[in-house]
Amino acid sequence: MRVNIQDTGLWFLQSDIFATWKRRQNFFLWLYGIPGCDKQTLKKQAKGVWIVLDALDECRTRKGLPAEGLLLWTKELLNSEQRNVHLLVTSRQEQDITSGVTELAYIDDIVPIESDLITDDIRAYVRTRVSEDEGFKRWRARPDVQEEIETQLIEKADGM
Incomplete structure (x- = not known):
């Protein structure tokens, strides 16, 4: 999607x-x-x-x-x-x-x-998906967990 x-x-x-x-x-x-x-x-x-x-x-x-x-x-x-x-x-x-x-x-x-050029784009995409996607709905009351999910996804994205 x-x-x-x-x-x-x-x-x-x-x-x-x-x-x-x-x-x-x-x-x-x-x-x-x-x-x-x-x-x-x-x-x-x-x-x-x-x-x-x-x-x-x-x-x-x-x-x-x-x-x-x-x-x-x-x-x-x-x-x-x-x-x-x-x-x-x-x-x-x-x-x-x-x-x-x-x-x-x-x-x-x-x-x-290069990944350093698009890091902000990746961060914006991940943040939006984690905060709005239904699959992450159960973590909305846990900003600490959401932040950890975002951090891990951004680190593992490797420019993708």
């Missing part, structure tokens, strides 16, 4: 690299992270073409002959006549994607989703 917690993802949405991605034409940005770190944060915007490819590592057509696959398509799209393309790709950091992306993006346009 996906729960959207208010103000999560702000570490990215308020970053300089996100502002640059929105402003520059034909710009490729790659966010990568471990499974479960919630790489989905963007929505469609106006003016130009805004494309978000989420979970590129799960795409079956990304590999193949040099003339095939989604990475080739992204390269062709960025080099096409379309002059206002903003492309954001999320994935795990896998070798074939890393190799393909380094041909499309500058090193500063590759953003690792």
